[in-house]
Amino acid sequence: MMLEVRGLGAGYGDIVAVRDFSFSVEAGKVLALLGANGAGKSSTLMALMGIVQQKAGEILLDGSDISMLAADQRIKLGMAIVPEGRRIFPDLTVQENLVVGGHVSEAATLAAGTAQAYEYFPRLKERTGQKAGSLSGGEQQMLALGRALVSAPRLLLVDELSLGLMPRIIDECYEVLAKLRSEGLAIVLVEQNTEHALAVADEVSVLEAGNSVWFGTAKEAAKDSAITAAYLGTA
Numbered sequence: 001m002m003l004e005v006r007g008l009g010a011g012y013g014d015i016v017a018v019r020d021f022s023f024s025v026e027a028g029k030v031l032a033l034l035g036a037n038g039a040g041k042s043s044t045l046m047a048l049m050g051i052v053q054q055k056a057g058e059i060l061l062d063g064s065d066i067s068m069l070a071a072d073q074r075i076k077l078g079m080a081i082v083p084e085g086r087r088i089f090p091d092l093t094v095q096e097n098l099v100v101g102g103h104v105s106e107a108a109t110l111a112a113g114t115a116q117a118y119e120y121f122p123r124l125k126e127r128t129g130q131k132a133g134s135l136s137g138g139e140q141q142m143l144a145l146g147r148a149l150v151s152a153p154r155l156l157l158v159d160e161l162s163l164g165l166m167p168r169i170i171d172e173c174y175e176v177l178a179k180l181r182s183e184g185l186a187i188v189l190v191e192q193n194t195e196h197a198l199a200v201a202d203e204v205s206v207l208e209a210g211n212s213v214w215f216g217t218a219k220e221a222a223k224d225s226a227i228t229a230a231y232l233g234t235a
């Protein structure tokens with residue numbers, strides 16, 4: 001198993017954002033984390049990266065507990081995140097943003113990873129010297145995704161990919177995710193757009209107030225209107 005999470009607890013000081021959360025993802029599979037605002041989805045991804053404080057449990061990458069490792073060490077081991085809100089660097093160029101994504105990588109990985117990002121997103125290549133802050137929202141999301149790919153991750157964490165984007169751009173980004181999955185990446189996807197999430201996901205976990213309240217296959221989730229109605233706000 002690429003990623004196995006056992007009894008994860010995470011939070012901010014005294015605030016508990018995630019409680020006793022267990023799940024796993026293997027290579028070439030996508031797990032979608034669904035749930036309302038404030039359910040703990042982003043906190044889960046950020047705790048996996050070592051950015052938000054882990055308070056309990058184990059995070060096993062290829063069977064080894066990485067709980068004590070700093071974020072840059074996790075990136076070196078093959079993890080990367082596309083954070084909520086994109087978090088691109090507006091005053092840096094497209095190329096410079098990509099280089100930031102490879103800051104812990106060897107020079108060869110960085111060069112190959114940058115080329116790979118441009119291959120996935122030709123629009124970025126056309127704008128390589130442009131300041132990232134002047135890109136459209138969709139291009140900024142592509143840059144955030146491209147930046148995560150520069151370190152050649154095996155496990156990709158993606159937070160709210162579709163938020164605020166036009167349908168055509170969302171489709172483009174999701175096509176890339178599907179390609180990455182077929183190339184063997186393991187993906188943990190947080191998404192408010194249930195339809196898109198279920199289309200690409202293999203398994204689904206629903207969070208409510210920091211607790212996992214439902215787990216099943218994407219097919220089951222799509223079929224069971226009680227689940228989607230109760231937890232996802234779509235009947």
Ligand SMILES: Nc1ncnc2c1ncn2[C@@H]1O[C@H](COP(=O)(O)OP(=O)(O)O)[C@@H](O)[C@H]1O
Pocket residue numbers: 012015016017035036037038039040041042043044
């Ligand atoms: N930086 C922070 N400081 C304190 N509490 C936070 C912080 N970020 C998130 N939280 C709290 O953690 C809980 C989970 O938030 P979050 O993981 O962002 O949820 P989601 O991504 O599912 O919308 C919420 O109660 C939220 O208010």
Ligand SMILES: [Mg+2]
Pocket residue numbers: 041042043084
């Ligand atoms: Mg969030």
